[in-house]
Amino acid sequence: QKEVEQNSGPLSVPEGAIASLNCTYSDRGSQSFFWYRQYSGKSPELIMFIYSNGDKEDGRFTAQLNKASQYVSLLIRDSQPSDSATYLCALTYSGGGADGLTFGKGTHLIIQP
Amino acid sequence: DVKVTQSSRYLVKRTGEKVFLECVQDMDHENMFWYRQDPGLGLRLIYFSYDVKMKEKGDIPEGYSVSREKKERFSLILESASTNQTSMYLCASSLRVALEAFFGQGTRLTVV
Numbered sequence: 001q002k003e004v005e006q007n008s009g010p011l012s013v014p015e016g017a018i019a020s021l022n023c024t025y026s027d028r029g030s031q032s033f034f035w036y037r038q039y040s041g042k043s044p045e046l047i048m049f050i051y052s053n054g055d056k057e058d059g060r061f062t063a064q065l066n067k068a069s070q071y072v073s074l075l076i077r078d079s080q081p082s083d084s085a086t087y088l089c090a091l092t093y094s095g096g097g098a099d100g101l102t103f104g105k106g107t108h109l110i111i112q113p
Numbered sequence: 114d115v116k117v118t119q120s121s122r123y124l125v126k127r128t129g130e131k132v133f134l135e136c137v138q139d140m141d142h143e144n145m146f147w148y149r150q151d152p153g154l155g156l157r158l159i160y161f162s163y164d165v166k167m168k169e170k171g172d173i174p175e176g177y178s179v180s181r182e183k184k185e186r187f188s189l190i191l192e193s194a195s196t197n198q199t200s201m202y203l204c205a206s207s208l209r210v211a212l213e214a215f216f217g218q219g220t221r222l223t224v225v
Contacts, residue, residue, distance in 0.1 A: 008153075034213055043203055043216040044156075088156070090214075101146065101207070101214055105155035 003027075006089050006104035014112050019076040021107050023089030026070070033065055033072045036088040038106065044088055048074065079111045116140070119204050119217035126224050132191040134220055136204030144207045145187035146214060147171075147179065149200040156203065162187055194224045 003026040013019040021035075032051050036044035050056045050063040050072065062075040072091075076083055089104040120135035138145065147159040148171075158171030160179040168179050176198060180188045187206075191198055201221050205214040 032212070043219045046213045046215070049213050092212075101158070101161075101205075103156040105153070 004089055004091060004102050004104035006087075006107045008105060009108040010110050011107055012110045012112055013079050015079060015081060017079055019079045019083065019109055019111070021074040021076075021087050021089075021109065022071060023073065023104055024071045025089075025091055027093060028067070028070065029093050030067075030070075030091045032092045033063070034090040035061075035063060035072075035074045036090060036103075038086045038088060040085075047087075076109075081111045081113050084109060084111045117204055117206050117215050117217040119202075119220050121220050122218060124220055124222045126191075126194050126222065128195060128224055130191075130194045130224075132194050132222070132224075134189040134191075134202055134204075134222070136187045136189070136206075136217055137185050138187075138206040138215070139185065140206070140208070140215075141184065142206040142208050142215075143184075144209065144214075145181065146205040146207075147177075147187065147189045148203045148205065149173070150203055150219075151200050159189065196224050198222065199224045 005024045035048045037047050038044040048063040050065045053065050053067050056063045060077045064073045086106040086108050088106045092101050117138045126132050145162045148156045150156050157173050159177050162168045162181045165184050178190045201219050203219050204217040207214040
């Protein structure tokens with residue numbers, strides 16, 4: 001069973017600070033990594049994806065991937081109250097098929113004004 | 114922009130009814146997925162389709178079936194709805210499995 005682990009939270013961060021969200025995974029065959037944001041009652045929306053080791057930046061968001069240690073993280077700089085949501089880590093495997101897209105259970109992030 | 118549209122936002126059905134949830138995507142994606150999402154359990158894959166008339170079972174296929182007669186449309190069928198199928202149902206599509214999935218707005222199904 002392929003596992004994607006996230007701390008469920010809630011993670012509480014003051015407005016303007018850096019929020020750090022982490023995700024670990026069990027299968028070294030994992031190929032592509034995604035971060036989705038989900039507001040309460042809404043569907044997940046893609047924020048970032050990363051395929052290679054290292055950092056990838058997009059505006060206030062930075063995704064970090066370390067395949068040797070099997071973790072992926074998301075940093076949110078200058079956190080805003082509108083960033084309060086559940087963040088889902090997801091990944092795919094080179095084998096594809098029904099196992100090809102696996103989600104963690106999500107981390108609930110609260111940005112305190 | 115990719116658009117994935119689910120036929121209903123909210124649905125209330127009675128126990129034992131046959132329920133159809135419809136999903137349409139407009140970007141010619143090969144892959145389509147049905148998930149259900151429950152508090153504390155996250156997103157769980159029900160069924161996956163990688164081509165017309167092709168399907169694979171996900172983690173929790175029991176009590177469900179699917180149909181994909183056209184590339185853009187993927188239907189989830191609850192053969193005989195039960196109260197434990199009350200949930201948020203999410204449809205998604207992707208061009209290839211290794212690429213990101215795009216979600217519909219979700220259908221909140223209540224079985225009474």
